[in-house]
Amino acid sequence: MTADALVEETAGRETGAGSRSGYVRYVGGKLGGAVVSLLAVLVTGFFLFRLIPGDPVKTMTGGRPISSAQLAQYRKEFGLDLPLWQQFTDYCGKALTGDLGTSYQFRAPVIDRIGEALPNTLLLTGTAFVLYTALGMFLGTRSAWRNGSLSDRLNTGLALTLYSVPSFWLGLLLIIVFSVGVGPIPGLFPTGGMESGGKEGFAYVLDVAHHLVLPVVTLVAVEYGQTLLVTRSALLDEMGSDYLTTARAKGLRDDLVRRRHAVPNALLPTVTLVFVNLGRTVAGVILVETVFSWPGLGGLFYQALSVPDLPLVQGLFLFFAAAVIVMNTLADLVYPLLDPRVGR
Helix, strand or coil, X not given: CCHHHHHHHHHHHHHHHHHXXXXXXXXXXXXXXXXXXXXXXXXXXXHHHHHCCCCHHHHHCCCCCCCHHHHHHHHHHHCCCCCHHHHHHHHHHHHCCCCCCECCCCCCEHHHHHHHHHHHHHHHHHHHHHHHHHHHHHHHHHHHHCCCCHHHHHHHHHHHHHHCCCHHHHHHHHHHHHHHHECCECCCCCCCCCCCCCCCHHHHHHHHHHHHHHHHHHHHHHHHXXXXXXXXXXXXXXXXXXXXXXXXHCCCCHHHHHHHHHHHHCHHHHHHHHHHHHHHHHHCCHHHHHHCCCCCHHHXXXXXXXXXXXXXXXXXXXXXXXXXXXXXXHHHHHHHHHCCCCCC
């Protein structure tokens, strides 16, 4: 082996080792940041919801006359008679072992209530997530590639308008028009809930799908605009790149240049948004679920806030935040696979 070849081989090994060690440090930093964020959420959630006005015990008695002894007994049962610091240490110790406490109003473990409502939320938000992500990426790519055209202006204007609309307002409007009926438009869909009851098999599936239409349309209409705008902006940044000019000079069709070269290199911002939205999919959508009386995590959170049911509120808040933090961390770990320059 010549001296030059030996130098090149040694340099290649050092580069590979440096790249691996850099990636390990990158992953370690991201995982450490996620752990710190979860601990911060754990602490914040405990103290934040104790600022909510209202007495959980008095709310659960329904305003009925109750003696001081009974009130003290309830407080002792729920652990509200303990000093705040002791409540905090008990909460943190149990949460770190997976015990999120017992709901005041349901008298059931918080983790069980979350497990019961989670599939309903995933059905609603998961369906909407797939639709608005696909629609936003498709229209965003088309708009960027035809920048300045009539279709681009129409798509961008509609996306900005719908993205600015409050989801609860749009949901109520859809209920008025398509559930109650306005003028010649009859009431086509249920006003709320997940099912009508009394149906089984394929009829039950159709019933749930019927109830699913309006909340999914609400979420898709409000959320697809963000994906469209981010995809469009990222792709516009790549439009003047030299590698696209080279690809065109090779005689590649415009559609192939967009699909094989431009879009893959513009994916990082969109991937970030997709993972953030995926975390929100697990966390649920409080306003939409409340407006449509959907029995998911968002509706459960609203119900817990009205008491306030502190263990349930804290458990849901921790679950929501953990879902977003985990998905953000996964997005960070995926970046080096899309762009090898990240993590070096």
